Amino acid sequence: MKHYLEILKKKKLLVVIYILLGIVVALLNAFSASYFQKVLDDCGDKTLSITTICIYGFVLVLICCLNYSDEYPSCKLSQSIYLEFKLKAFRKMSTIDYRYYQLLGTGNLIQKIENGANAGKSILFDFYFRLFSELLPSIVFSLIFIANIDKNIMIYIVIGYVLVFVVTNILLKYLYDIKAHILNNEEVFNKYVVRGFMELIVFRTNKKFKHEIGKTTIASEEIVKSKTKMRMIHEAFFAIFALFITLIKVIIIYISWKNNELSVGDLVALLILIDKAYSPIAIFNVLFVQYKLDISAFRRYTDLLDMPDDVRLNSGKIVNSIEGNIHFKNVCFSYEDKNIFKDLSFDIPAGSSVAFVGESGSGKSTIVKQIMGLIKPDAGSIYVDRNDLSELNLNKFYNYISYTSQESPIFDGTLRENIIFDKDISDEAIIEVLERVGLTSFYSDLPKGLHTEVGERGVMLSGGERQRLALARVFFGDAKIVILDEATSAMDNITEELVMENVMQFLKNKTIITIAHRLGTIKNVDKIYAFKDGKIVGVGDFKELLDHNQYFGQLWNATMEN
Ligand SMILES: Nc1ncnc2c1ncn2[C@@H]1O[C@H](COP(=O)(O)OP(=O)(O)OP(=O)(O)O)[C@@H](O)[C@H]1O
Ligand SMILES: [Mg+2]
Structure with missing residues (x-):
């Protein structure tokens, strides 16, 4: 409910206008049907006046105008509600707890959001708004006008409503399962499609596409089958309902002919009003069934919105400067049942460089994710300077930390955007940094220069180019702590040496944590921590470890063999 209310609050005025317009149109519609009775009867009695014709004409014109005006709030509301639900899911990504984010898959997540936003719009707009602005007023006004003609007929119609409602609820039970089946298959379908688009090379070379397309085809067949089944049950109900109303009309004509009680005007008005009273209930039933089915799609979406947020992102102690000391004190951590660290303790002094x-x-990447506050220790503490990291406002802390990962995430945008994001920095400054990360010749071959689009995840770049581009970002931040998690793993040795020399030169006086498999790149760091199964098994500078630590010696030999 809170998700609907948040959206409604933003559109209060429009909602009120939309509902009021609907009520007025419903009233005028019922009035026009009833007034038609007078027009017909006056016509029969030859007493029809110009005033009666004018009133009737004016009401019809007014209905047309109001119906047109209604389109404005209607379109604006439906579109903005749908997009607002999508935006909500996007905003959620900015605060979701990283541990839960790791459990989400892109393909089914996108489908879940699409289905959820559609369902949310449908629940609010097609069900609730229509119910209050159109259906309920139409039913109430028609019943009032019918009661004016004959009270008994109104009572029969109300009994008819109850019958229709009971049948609908029985029918719904069959539809729930079909709907859940459709949603599952839509998510599966999208998962296969998205991963096929993203992993073209792996799937093509492993000849996996045939299998993937096969699975997607099965899901698509299931969707078509279930949707058709659902439509047929829905429509069968609609057809039975139409028959039922026709029957009522015939009975009324029969009764009025038999008793000779009603005038022609009465009879015509009554038949129009029955249509007006029953078509909203028919529409209501369709919408009610849809509403109930939408709830199940919407629940899958709200499960996502209700996932825990990282509360530390926007609350906690605000730091306005940091020196860059890091202290792990008896940190324990496990992923579900898998123990990663137990009582891990170490110190990284501000301004020093260390290598893991x-x-x-x-467990090397897990440690840096903990330093960034993305995953929290199960026990023990991490200190940044004298501050307990678990008490810090992370968004403020992120002003002082820079992270480049082994995947070097490059996003779909221009070269310029990928290096400086939204900062206001001159082209010359960017080009100078491109030289420092060894991208000068790459850059000079680009006809569009810094405005070249790099493609989704940087597919237009080589692995090493992607990493150098990501490293260029480091030069435009004023982070105090810089983390390089295998940031140069895809580069050749010569490029790696040149780039790292420039990067280290630029970063001197900052706290640098670098993770590397090729040990040649970490010869000059102040301290090296050697990890094995989540434990520190060696600490020292390069020479000390090489001379005295057997495990480090094995790692170095492996580097040399490569
Ligand atoms: N989200 C996760 N859920 C469960 N286990 C995980 C998760 N992420 C990592 N692990 C496990 O935690 C352990 C440590 O992973 P980590 O990424 O820290 O290793 P690493 O030392 O950085 O390795 P590499 O050198 O290959 O990058 C691994 O055994 C890994 O399988
Ligand atoms: Mg790693």
Whole structure:
């Protein structure tokens, strides 16, 4: 409910206008049907006056005008509600707890959001708004005008409503399962499609596309089958309902003919009013079924919105400067059942450079994610200067930390955007940095220069180019702590040496944490921590470790062999 209310609050005025317009149109519609009775009867009695014709004409014109005006709030509301639900999901990504983010898959996430935004719009706009602005007023006004002609008929119609409602609820039970089946398959379908688009090379070379297309085809067939089944049940109900109303009309004609109680005007008005009273209930039923089905799609979407946020992002102690000391004190951490660290303690003094080395899976990247506050220790503490990291406002802390990962995430945008994001920096300054990261010749071959689009995830660049581009970002920040998690792993040795020399030169006096598998790049750091299975098994500078630490010696030999 809170998700609907948040959206409604933003559009209060428009909602009120929309509902009021609907009520007025419903009243005028019912009035025009009833007034038609007078026009017909006056016509029959030859007493029809110009005033009666004018009033009837004016009401019809007014209905037309109001119906047109209604389109403005209607279109604005439906579109903005749908997009607002999508934006809400996007905003959620900026605050979601990183541990939960890791569990989400892109393909089904996108489909979940698409289905959820559609369902949310449909629940608010097609159900609630229509109910209050159109259906309920139409039903109430028609019943009032019908009661004016004959009270008993009104009572029969109300009994008809109850019957229709009961049948609808029985029908719904069948539809829920079908709807859940459709949603599941839509998410599966999108998951396969998105991963196929993203992993073209892996899938093509592993001949995986055939299997993927097969799975997607099965999901699509299931969707078509279930949607058709749902439509047929829905429409069967609609057809039965139409028959039911026709029957009522025939009975009324029969009764009025038999009793000879109603005038022609009465009879015509009554038939129009029955249509007016029953078509909203028919529409209501369709919308009610849709509403109930939408709820299940919307719940999947709100499950996402209700995932825990990282509360530390925007609350906690605000730091306005940091020196860059990092202290791990008895930190313990496990991913579900998998223990990663136990009582891990170490110190990184401000302005020093350290390297984490160790076998793959030994926990190096997990440590840096903890330094960035993305994942929290299960026990123990991490201090930045004298501040407990778990008490810091992370968004403020991020002003002082820079992170370049082994994947070097490059996004779909221009070269310029990828280096400086939204900062206001001259082209000359950017080009100078491109030289420092060894991208001068790459850059000079680009006809569009800094405005070249690099493609999604930088597909137009080589792995090493992507990493150098990501490293160029470091030169435009004033971070105190710089983390390079295998940031040069895709570069050749010569480029790596040149780039790292420039980067280290620029970063002197900052706290630098570098993670590397090729140990040649970390010869000059102040201290090296060697990790094995989440434990520190060696500490010292390069020479000390090489001379005295067997594990480090093995890692170095492996580097040399490569
Ligand atoms: N989200 C996760 N859920 C469960 N286990 C995880 C998750 N992320 C990492 N792990 C596990 O935690 C361990 C440490 O991973 P980590 O990424 O820190 O290793 P690493 O030392 O950086 O390895 P590499 O050198 O290959 O990058 C690994 O065994 C990995 O499988
Ligand atoms: Mg790693």
